[in-house]
Amino acid sequence: MLQRLCIFQRVVQPFIWRHQETTKRLVPGLPTALPDGLRAAGHRSGSSSPNVTERTLIAVKPDGVQRRLVGQIIRRFEQRGFKLVGLKMLQVSEDLLAQHYCELRTKPFYPSLQQYMTSGPVVIMVWEGYNVVRTSRTMVGHTNPAEAQAGTVRGDFGIHVSRNVVHASDSLEGAQREIKLWFQGKDLLKWDCCDQTSTCEDEES
Numbered sequence: 780m781l782q783r784l785c786i787f788q789r790v791v792q793p794f795i796w797r798h799q800e801t802t803k804r805l806v807p808g809l810p811t812a813l814p815d816g817l818r819a820a821g822h823r824s825g826s827s828s829p830n831v832t833e834r835t836l837i838a839v840k841p842d843g844v845q846r847r848l849v850g851q852i853i854r855r856f857e858q859r860g861f862k863l864v865g866l867k868m869l870q871v872s873e874d875l876l877a878q879h880y881c882e883l884r885t886k887p888f889y890p891s892l893q894q895y896m897t898s899g900p901v902v903i904m905v906w907e908g909y910n911v912v913r914t915s916r917t918m919v920g921h922t923n924p925a926e927a928q929a930g931t932v933r934g935d936f937g938i939h940v941s942r943n944v945v946h947a948s949d950s951l952e953g954a955q956r957e958i959k960l961w962f963q964g965k966d967l968l969k970w971d972c973c974d975q976t977s978t979c980e981d982e983e984s
């Protein structure tokens with residue numbers, strides 16, 4: 780089952796995206812999607828309204844929890860203007876990790892990644908806001924902290940690819956898949972942030 784899901788993600792999904800890209804280019808007025816599928820869902824509707832309800836999955840990995848970085852990482856997302864809609868702490872099972880990283884299971888580093896990711900508690904969060912998938916990848920920085928810019932989480936708190944402190948979904952589709960994997964719908968809260976119109980243009984204006 781896992782294998783089939785991975786085959787779908789590697790072989791079929793890129794084809795679907797390419798097909799969607801081609802279709803968009805043929806239809807005047809439709810915005811061009813970014814090649815990595817990072818564009819917010821709201822932009823796909825043809826509306827100019829920003830999709831302020833886009834969501835992404837962010838995790839503080841075991842090294843980040845051990846080093847007491849949870850507060851600093853949450854602070855960066857709050858400070859940026861995103862809204863926390865789900866949060867939990869748990870120790871990940873090998874099975875859940877295999878589903879989360881299904882594309883990486885054949886990589887030579889997977890056994891050590893599994894050992895690291897299941898070694899202690901992680902803090903899993905869902906953050907919501909305009910363009911949150913793409914912006915959070917920028918905030919988190921390059922996979923390898925040695926190449927990550929200063930000012931990013933990995934650039935400020937990491938030195939080696941095997942201990943890179945945080946996870947952030949890498950595309951809108953990935954975020955949707957990961958959020959479903961880690962959270963039940965009832966555990967994600969819909970709530971109004973009092974400063975919403977100060978962080979993003981009102982949808983109706």
Ligand code: IDP
Pocket residue numbers: 883888892921922940941942943945946947949
């Ligand atoms: P990402 O976390 O930036 O999206 P991915 O390529 O999806 O990067 O890899 C997932 C995780 O696997 C990384 O965050 C890192 O923990 C681990 N990883 C990736 N490449 C290596 C490697 O070459 N050696 C050890 N661990 C790696």
Ligand code: MG
Pocket residue numbers: 949
């Ligand atoms: Mg990734």
